[in-house]
């Protein structure tokens with residue numbers, strides 16, 4: 001027997017099979033999973049790295065699922081390298097509160113995040129961009145682009161290259177337009193595979209990884225679509241997901257300060273001096289209150 005194990009990444013699921021791309025050759029295989037995995041409750045997800053054995057020219061059998069480095073929920077994807085948060089300062093003017101909420105979720109996922117400001121062609125002056133850099137530039141990498149005019153699309157390509165990314169951002173900010181600008185025809189290629197795999201059966205709701213011609217993958221569905229704060233997030237830990245607040249950990253008079261109404265709060269001082277932007281602090285308070293209310297509601301419910 002010359003069966004040799006190959007390593008691949010799970011690209012998408014069919015009704016009973018999955019499409020796996022060989023890590024080295026990028027060749028695609030339709031893989032089956034032995035029943036014993038199901039019996040053990042082992043279920044691979046998109047992004048999983050698996051070991052498989054080639055059974056025919058285009059088919060394979062899953063032998064092993066490697067441990068996940070991380071796992072993103074909604075959409076459920078394993079082994080993501082980075083989050084690309086797309087936003088706009090015009091058409092739509094994405095509220096800063098929404099940007100902050102996406103950032104909290106990105107921080108909670110523990111993944112590196114790049115902020116991409118799209119539709120810069122619509123701006124008549126640099127003022128809104130300057131304001132944006134002032135708020136986020138110290139703690140995040142920001143790339144200003146225009147899918148329409150092709151501005152900095154080469155730089156965006158470099159960011160995606162060779163990595164597994166999830167895009168996030170409000171509807172209409174141009175996520176699909178940007179993907180098509182860096183890799184024309186990206187979405188077309190996938191529908192081809194979908195029809196071949198599903199053969200008219202019920203379409204799955206799993207997301208899928210799209211492969212760039214220049215190397216790398218991106219999830220086809222936006223991350224954090226519901227914008228819901230994680231179920232297990234406690235009000236007092238929210239500050240850990242604001243880089244500009246957690247950077248000053250331990251500076252308040254009380255070590256357990258949540259920066260709301262405690263005396264000797266260093267964070268509130270920084271807000272007053274403008275070192276922490278007011279919009280960021282307001283977002284923090286709003287989410288803090290939401291988490292507190294949620295907690296109260298849960299306690300009440302248990303009585």
Ligand SMILES: Nc1nc2c(ncn2[C@@H]2O[C@H](COP(=O)(O)OP(=O)(O)OP(=O)(O)O)[C@@H](O)[C@H]2O)c(=O)[nH]1
Nearest residue numbers: 118119121146147148170171172173174175176177
């Ligand atoms: N002026 C301008 N318009 C753009 C740009 N990028 C995208 N658009 C337009 O913005 C609209 C929304 O773009 P999409 O790419 O569909 O946005 P999306 O983020 O994928 O939206 P959802 O699929 O709803 O999440 C479309 O009409 C695009 O033509 C840009 O750089 N400049």
Ligand SMILES: [Zn+2]
Nearest residue numbers: 252257259265
């Ligand atoms: Zn404080």
